[in-house]
Amino acid sequence: MAFLEVKDLKVYYPIRGGFFKRVIDYVKAVDGINIRLEQGETYGLVGESGCGKSTTGRALLKLTKTTSGQVLFNGTDLTSVSAHKMHELRKDIQMIFQDPYSSLNPKKRIVDIIAEPLRNYEHLSRKEENKVAREYMERVGLSSDSIYKYPHEFSGGQRQRIGIARALTLNPKLIVADEPVSALDVSVQAQVLNFMQDIQKEFNLTYLFISHDLGVIRHMCDRIGIMYQGRLVEEGLSRDIYENPQHIYTKRLISAIPNIDPAHREKQSAIRHQINDEYNKSYKNYFDNDGKAYQLKAISPTHFVALP
């Protein structure tokens, strides 16, 4: 049994209009996604804005309603469990949000922010709460004396680490990280990524890492899924995706990554042109008549591509 298994997950948002505001159509934000995660691995979900990657992450935590499909977490289907049971399960699944400036309540002290998840589950005295807050502040590399400060007194990287500390207090097993470093500078980004790798080893965490930054994804993830218009178009190990992309959309995405060596400028531009031509010419071959990506097919034991 897989640790987390997402089966044919669909999230549709209704478009209302016309007479009596009837539902006239749907926005298919997530349109049939299948993902399997084993414990301790990092799965990267990549795609451009609007492809449904964040919605997928939110649907796993039931932060948005799923239309159909199953999310099996250790065998329990999260989409159909009772609210009471879900409350229990939420301890094991936590989320790290994208923007460290808006995801921390500016009116709360750090100790209240970090202890909030605990207050929902355990009845601890003030003293014990403070102790836990201090412990986690130290664990994320911040001074334990700063627990009485407010979020605005911290820099972006420090805030993001506070967000991570908050996600860790309940000893979760799965962390959904939605663009955790997109709002940060490279040096701070490096700090947060290193830290996320450290705690992964320490707590045997499983990450679902959502990002649009292909460099970060390559650095962090064991397996990667490329999402396009609500569906996965390619899935595989990091080297499958980066060295042997098969789907035209993946190829285009990989070729668009800026090359860090200025000597390769011309070459990179030539590759980009060639792939763009290929994209324009053969785009239709990769999608069915409704413009939907095909089902994933295995081309090697680890590498799956949406081909007809």
Added chain:
Amino acid sequence: MDRFQLLKLENLNTSFKIMNSYYPAVDNITMDVFPNEVLAIVGESGCGKSALALSIMGLHNKERSLIKGHIYFQGTDLLSLSVSQLNKIRGKDIGMIFQDPLTALNPLMRVGQQIEESMNYHTSFSKKEKREKTLHLLEQVGIPDPRLTYNQFPHELSGGMRQRVVIAIAIACEPALVIADEPTTALDVTIQAQIMELLKTLQKKSNTGIILITHDLGVVSEMADRVAVMYAGQIVELSAVEQLFNNPLHPYTRSLLNSIPSSSSDDDRLHVIQGIVPSLQNIPRSGCRFSPRIPWIDASHHEDHPVMHEVESNHWVRCSCYKHFYFPNEKVGEK
């Protein structure tokens, strides 16, 4: 240098007023921009990149900021001009591309009108000429159906299309210099690649000088001809792009390059620069400003008043600490 400088900054100093005293965010910057080149300015947030750009455009609040030094644009010192004289230059001879295309555009004005707006001030085109010019511009920046887009509002366009409109506004009056402040930061990679390509084509066609402000070293490596690395209000390294990537010297440049998750190596650990960019009031005003972030380097290796040294031709580095710099996990003397 025998080429004619398009823009020449001399000891530019931009200070902001905090609690009745002035703190320089841009500290004694001297540099040139030539026609037909892309000069990239790189650094973390809070290093003064945008403050520098806004100083050139004269967009800082006069009550709260103090600009000293000289900004010579095609020979005239912009700082000596009155607002109305400056208005004749900015928008016409200097164009600006802003970071966030959604906030840079007026949501209540149609795209066409917004592009024509600068022509209203700077040219004496008739209505018809303006419309034709605008349609031509929209076509130039790669908008598939200019006639349709002309009458659309910004919210009807996608992020990439909006950024194209912002670029069209910036180049509407055929400026000699374009300042692009993080032009691709808010965009997806594929769109980013298209916008970079577009800027390059436009530049080649019209001999424009571009100041590209960014924190993304990948974009720098693809776009720039020369690079200025900024830290705490100063330029710490200035060189041609190949030299900077092949032979980075200043500790800050090397640290930045080392902290990028590179797509070619699978190193486990990224380099982390200790500490944070100092806030405006806390910038050390004497000595090497980067020294607090590399405490393992002996203090005697830093200069008391770091100046720019020309290490090889047109490759400048501030402070002599680069000769002794090594990463904590390297052995001394490896470099």
